[in-house]
Amino acid sequence: MTPFTRFSAASGVLCGLFIGVPGAVEAVTGETAPTSFVLGVSPALAVPLLTALYLGQRERAGTAGLVAYAVNLIGLGLFGGAAYTLNIALFYLDRTALAALLQGPTRAVLLGSAVVFAVGSVLFAISMVRARVHPAVPAWGYGLTLAPFALLAPLPDTVLTSALHVLAGACLVWLALSLRVPETGPASCLAGARRVSGSEEKAERG
Secondary structure, three states: OOHHHHHHHHHHHHHHHHHHHHHHHHHHHOOOHHHHHHHHHHHHHHHHHHHHHHHHHHHHHHHHHHHHHHHHHHHHHHHHHHHHHHHHHOOOOOHHHHHHHOOOHHHHHHHHHHHHHHHHHHHHHHHHHHHOOOOHHHHHHHHHHHHHHHHOOOOOOOHHHHHHHHHHHHHHHHHHHHOOOOOOOHHHHHHHHHHHHHHHHHHHHO
């Protein structure tokens, strides 16, 4: 495993935990300053994971995979900036001031960032499923949880949004940990060589 892959896996695990754990906590306590801070930081930790996932499948994903990665990366930057602003910079504003601030063009821009990220997440999930490099379950979950997670972000927190936080976090942790198990490598090649050799010996005996 390269240092970049190791770093990306660690960053992805932290990203998943920074999304899933606050989501579970807020289902009981409601939104708090510590959970909002952790959620606001989490998108930045997703960038290395997204890049490592793409690099691991780029040969099999082709041009469509590159387009999906590009849209998802741009959407992550836009939505991540919006999440950081809402969860950290604007968290201490009272509800009246926040509602007044999030009207007109500001609201449209924030919703636009969520839409770009949602579309990118679905496209990248499809590219992972088609490439068959990363585990199928979290690959499907990537699109099925992150897209509604982004679109529901501007709405008040509910049990549904908390559940999406937990599921999205679990998928990201799963994908991050899968980076630590390469699909091919010296061990798998050696195992394949042994299987071939064994088959040849059986054929000769037969």
